[in-house]
Amino acid sequence: MSSSLPTTNLPLTLNGAAIALHDVSPTQTLLSYLRQHGYVGTKEGCGDGDCGACTVVMVGADATGQPQYQAVNSCLLPIGSLGGRHIYTVEGIANGHLHPVQQAMVDLGGSQCGYCTPGFIMSLFAGYYSDRVAAEVTVEGNLCRCTGYLPIRRAAQRVAAESHGDDGFSALLRQVPTQLEGTAYSAQGQQFYRPIQLAAVLELLAAHPDATLVAGATDLGLEMSWYRQHYPVMIALEAVAELQQLEQTDDVVTIGAAVPLSQIEERLRGVFPSLDEMLYWFAARQVRNRATLGGNLGTASPIGDLLPVLLALDATIHVASATGQREIAIADFFQGYRVTALRTGEVIVSITLPTTQPIAVAQRLSQSYKVGKRGTDDISIVAAAYRVDLDAQNRVVAARLAYGGVGATPVRAIAVEEWLVGQPWTWETVLAAKEQLRSAFTPMSDLRGSADYRQRLIANLLEKFFVEFAPSEQGERVG
Ligand SMILES: Cc1cc2nc3c(=O)[nH]c(=O)nc-3n(C[C@H](O)[C@H](O)[C@H](O)COP(=O)(O)OP(=O)(O)OC[C@H]3O[C@@H](n4cnc5c(N)ncnc54)[C@H](O)[C@@H]3O)c2cc1C
Ligand code: FES
Ligand code: FES
Numbered sequence: 001m002s003s004s005l006p007t008t009n010l011p012l013t014l015n016g017a018a019i020a021l022h023d024v025s026p027t028q029t030l031l032s033y034l035r036q037h038g039y040v041g042t043k044e045g046c047g048d049g050d051c052g053a054c055t056v057v058m059v060g061a062d063a064t065g066q067p068q069y070q071a072v073n074s075c076l077l078p079i080g081s082l083g084g085r086h087i088y089t090v091e092g093i094a095n096g097h098l099h100p101v102q103q104a105m106v107d108l109g110g111s112q113c114g115y116c117t118p119g120f121i122m123s124l125f126a127g128y129y130s131d132r133v134a135a136e137v138t139v140e141g142n143l144c145r146c147t148g149y150l151p152i153r154r155a156a157q158r159v160a161a162e163s164h165g166d167d168g169f170s171a172l173l174r175q176v177p178t179q180l181e182g183t184a185y186s187a188q189g190q191q192f193y194r195p196i197q198l199a200a201v202l203e204l205l206a207a208h209p210d211a212t213l214v215a216g217a218t219d220l221g222l223e224m225s226w227y228r229q230h231y232p233v234m235i236a237l238e239a240v241a242e243l244q245q246l247e248q249t250d251d252v253v254t255i256g257a258a259v260p261l262s263q264i265e266e267r268l269r270g271v272f273p274s275l276d277e278m279l280y281w282f283a284a285r286q287v288r289n290r291a292t293l294g295g296n297l298g299t300a301s302p303i304g305d306l307l308p309v310l311l312a313l314d315a316t317i318h319v320a321s322a323t324g325q326r327e328i329a330i331a332d333f334f335q336g337y338r339v340t341a342l343r344t345g346e347v348i349v350s351i352t353l354p355t356t357q358p359i360a361v362a363q364r365l366s367q368s369y370k371v372g373k374r375g376t377d378d379i380s381i382v383a384a385a386y387r388v389d390l391d392a393q394n395r396v397v398a399a400r401l402a403y404g405g406v407g408a409t410p411v412r413a414i415a416v417e418e419w420l421v422g423q424p425w426t427w428e429t430v431l432a433a434k435e436q437l438r439s440a441f442t443p444m445s446d447l448r449g450s451a452d453y454r455q456r457l458i459a460n461l462l463e464k465f466f467v468e469f470a471p472s473e474q475g476e477r478v479g
Contacts, residue, residue: 006186006193012082015092026080026185026192027224027231030056033079034089041090041118042074045143047225049073049218049287050377052142055119057126059086060289061178063266068173070262070289071126071141076221077290078214080192081236083183086176090118093125093169100162101125104155112147120144120152123285124159129170135160140376141284180239194236198320198349201240205345206322208233213347215243215258216290218283219299237294242349251356257294257348264293272353274368274385278309281370284377294348297333300340300409303380307334307410309368311402312385316352321345334409362392365469369461373448380405381449382457386465388425396420396429406441406458413440413458430466434459 045053062068101124127138223229243258372378383404443454
């Protein structure tokens with residue numbers, strides 16, 4: 001039982017061999033452990049999830065619940081979360097001869113200095129056993145500074161064409177259970193619990209009120225990797241059944257707080273265009289394989305990209321504590337810079353998003369936009385998520401204009417939303433709304449962009465939204 005006293009051994013399988021960790025700090029990163037123990041093929045580049053040099057592969061569940069190899073950044077993975085996991089590093093995939101993905105990189109000249117190569121290899125390895133990951137997306141989270149991407153992309157294309165390899169690694173996927181067991185591990189004065197039921201989480205929180213919750217660790221992992229942050233008690237949420245649900249009924253979608261974003265991306269594709277779009281631009285594959293919606297809300301960063309989307313979609317946050325459960329409307333969730341409405345002892349269990357629309361609505365327009373210094377794997381300068389409901393006369397019935405990167409919290413332009421109601425959804429209306437948006441917020445200047453630039457983005461993104469959905473000259477809608 002995960003809520004029982006922690007043990008001093010943590011069993012896991014590394015490159016096919018069962019091992020038990022002992023006296024290894026649960027908050028040490030897997031990358032640091034690997035390199036200390038001779039697995040130096042796994043490289044450290046940035047140490048914060050940006051470069052992919054440290055990529056290893058872990059068996060996890062795919063969107064259908066089947067076991068799947070998943071590329072993850074070992075620099076962000078705390079040791080404590082690895083109990084019972086199957087992990088592969090670049091040392092573990094050549095079985096007497098090069099693995100086909102290694103051979104592809106050799107044949108197509110995908111490596112020059114070689115520093116990034118193990119990371120690319122492991123991302124390609126995960127892609128090789130998946131029929132759902134397109135070639136380019138497989139390596140989107142890996143950076144190379146010297147080879148140039150063309151040979152690597154060619155190798156990725158060959159791997160995508162050859163995937164579904166039937167070998168010992170695919171046989172393993174047929175044997176490994178995806179349901180993790182509960183673990184409780186203690187070392188070096190730190191305790192790390194990974195319960196499998198919400199009741200156990202709440203029990204642990206009652207016993208350890210100062211415990212730190214951790215889901216995918218793509219935010220907290222930085223604290224461990226860069227700052228060697230010491231957490232006396234951590235409670236991992238990744239194996240908790242109630243937080244792993246993802247359901248769709250006639251009028252609502254329920255997303256468990258600990259469902260990895262890559263699963264949301266796959267299973268909800270087409271349901272909410274603004275969510276699809278923002279997930280596409282969210283970090284890269286390795287991060288999305290671990291990051292969660294609960295973690296994005298828990299961090300409550302003003303530049304948390306999914307938060308404007310949740311604001312625009314009128315999400316409801318369902319939380320639980322030892323004293324009961326309650327719902328928090330997303331509009332009431334953000335209370336200040338990284339301050340939320342969560343009370344001590346509360347856990348986010350799920351997020352619900354309504355899918356129905358009022359009867360007066362003839363058309364719902366919905367989209368999101370992220371502006372950063374580069375396309376993928378970058379922090380937003382401004383993010384926007386819009387939802388505009390129109391009646392049969394093309395008048396605005398309801399509007400949601402939500403932004404990130406414009407203040408201390410993710411925020412809606414409520415005054416402009418209210419002004420829009422009843423207006424015709426025309427170019428003139430949008431130009432007038434733009435004028436109001438220019439002074440709706442007081443964003444700051446920083447190294448990513450000036451306040452003036454942000455103010456222009458806040459207004460211009462609404463125009464982009466209008467143009468994308470405006471009727472074309474042929475009378476059809478564009479976008
Ligand atoms: C390389 C890189 C790129 C990134 N790119 C983006 C990006 O494009 N857009 C973006 O928005 N973010 C980005 N992030 C940040 C991060 O991935 C997200 O904030 C992510 O959603 C965090 O989820 P997690 O499960 O990893 O959270 P964790 O790190 O596990 O937790 C984060 C916080 O939330 C709390 N928490 C987690 N789950 C719960 C819960 N169920 N109930 C209550 N509290 C909870 C934790 O206690 C902690 O305080 C990036 C991070 C990295 C390393
Ligand atoms: S070292 Fe760069 S992503 Fe881990
Ligand atoms: S081969 Fe040198 S960084 Fe990629």
